[in-house]
Amino acid sequence: MPIKLSKRTVDALAAAPLPSIGYDTELKGFGVRLGAGGSLSWFIEYRPGAGGRRVAKKRFYFGSREFTPEQARQTAKELLAAVALGGDPMKDRIRERQSLTFSEFAERYLAEEAQVKLKPGTIANYRIAIRKHAVPDLGRIKLDKISNADLARLHTKIGKTSTVNANRTMECISSIFRYAATCNIVPVGHNPTKGLRAFRENRRERFLSSEELGRLGEAIREAETVGIPYEIDGSKPSAKHAPKPENRRIQIDVYTAAAFRLLILTGARLREILHLKWDYVDFQRGLLLLPDSKTGRKAIVLNAPALALLQKIERAWQYVIASSDPDRPKADLNRPWRTISKRADLAGVRIHDLRHTHASVGAAAGLSLPIIGKLLGHTQASTTQRYAHLASDPLKEASEKIGLSLSAQMGDTPTPEKVEAKR
Template identity: 50%
Template sequence: MGTSKLTKTVAAELAPRAITFIEWDADLPGFGLRVTPNGAKAWIIEYRAGGGGRRAPSRRMTLGPLATLTAEKARGAAKDLLAAARLGADPAKDRQSARAAPTVGELSKIFLKPETKVDRKASTLALYDLYFRVHILPALGSKRVQDVTDADVVKLHRDVGVEKPVTANRLIKVLSGFFSWAITDQKIRMDNPAKGIDLFREEGRERYLTSEELSRLGDALREAETTGLPHLVDDTKKSKHARKPENRFTKIDQFAAAAIRLLIFTGARLREILHLEWRNVDLERGLLFLDDSKTGRKPIILNAPALQILTDLPRIGKYVIAGQSAGAKDEQPRADLQRPWGALVKRAALGGLRIHDLRHTHASVGAGANLGLPIIGRLLGHRHPDTTAKYAHLDNDPLRRASERIAIEIAAAMGEPPRPAADVRSIGRRK
């Protein structure tokens, strides 16, 4: 072993020997260059862990080869690491731990296991799995969890948000939960890089059907059950497999029609109806008892129209809305209502209407009837009052009464003839 000022020139001129040797730097104790018999040269540091002391274990750590790390950069890195070691750090052990740390892809396999969070619903888990497979893993899967930075998360958010801003916002929420879990449960020392990310502005997607639109939907539903919905065919285009005119009609089965009616009469969520089992139906007391809704166990009130639908439905399996496997040993619930719903929306000229908008419509009718937001929230099974608050603008009767009282007093002061509120509304309807 020798000592000298390890400059670029000195490092280049060190010749290999019969055995490996280390040339230590004369100015920075603990910084050296290792040279092997075959001429390979690498920068190293040597220190005592735990802040030093004779009883502290001696560590040796390779910084990098001379071929890719200049003398100047190696000296700067060595200076920082040796200073940290004197303050109690252990750079070699930290590097070893970092190399053994899991990647986002590896840790996500544990995070997405059903037993990781016993209160997480299967539908939520399926959505998380989709987000990881399609968006998160391609961008961050190979990175060690603690190496993911705020900039990495922001880039993912912005890239996805170009076409899907809502999905991009949901990804941030999922990632924030993932990193929080990694920090708390997996004891990974890091800050959550998904916290504090500016989200895209989301426009409200609630849509409420008017009375006229509800009438069109009802007409289309009855037509679909009886004569069937006509196919809209472009007769200017020739099709080898086009149906004959008399066969260009599609009927909706009674279970799909029942599901759609139940959705709007009860305000239930789609999965709550499609996964509903007959054992959870109490026709005598007029209740549905849901074991596992989005907000946990909850009852759903059955009004007269909903009760009639359930009374008329045949029981051919354990699920109320029978699917293709109804009655089979491994019976599965119906997956969706996409085809019948798409046909109904097209026939009723309700472009863009989502099935979930039936739930919004149910709530909006209640709000417009001045039933009170707390009651509506309980009917819909909302866990938090804030969720129901989005219907507050529809509950306008108190505001209307206040507005009319103010206007009557102003009109009286102006000498205007008084006009009953009913007359004012009738004028608006005539217009």
């Protein structure tokens, strides 16, 4: 018989033969169950969906003795109100138990989606973003429980050390949620990265001057011939086993030297040169025909110095820049670059800055930005726009003429001939 569930009536039920069930008189569908071992569980009974007698009842248990009857009744009211709006607490609980954590689904995304649709470099960057930035904060949270506020905090946290890494991590997480929606793990359109504003990124532009290019060329020649001298820390125990001072030199092989020269002469990306195969080189037409690159299929025009350099390289294996393994390209050029750039006094210069230098020389020579973009393989005109300030701009020339004329009439500026000579 229904009773008003209170501490007294629940205690009375516990004194009766167990198990026993009591229903509340004040809230229809709310009840309590006392097990034979003395356990207590509150529950609601409801008919999901549109309801009606043809729909079987479900019993949803929640809470135990830590809930007072008043707290249990309030929770039951909220659950029954959700049912009235079309909810189903039992189904929600099953879905939550079956749902994956962020860490679990991120691995699934990399294996099923990223591996098929993204380039190896992007996949590698995504793995770093997931492992280093996302998993420590989100790894154990169920995917459908991650909120916009969670990601806003993570974005800000990463942004304190690197705004670029913060933005790339959010892009990765956004892709994970888009795939989760297609797998019915989260509702379609559910993506907590929406509304997060990316940090402003200041693009780093570094172009080598003629003097710096001269020092770089000299350092490469020294490294591939006699080697670049290096110093050791005499205070370390291993110093006594170091080579004699006259033998302390770092040499690079001809392929590494050729790689640096090709990067400068072609403006190609690092991976485009390291993964270059002899099959991609068209000597007759003077082209590198890359079947795949960051921007897809691509043809790189070979100028005379680049073509001559390729003709001198000995064909060891399938890769132009041969490594110790005939079936694998060189992994990177970081160690030799550190040695060469230090010798050439190019502190802070990256390998990618050689590509920028290639473009800057073209802009300064008066080549149009669309032509430079074509040479570099840019798919967006805005990408090439960064070199606009280096170009021979008619507006600059016009402003120069007006300014010199006005200042000359005022009698306080050198003549245009002297300005040009000073330059």
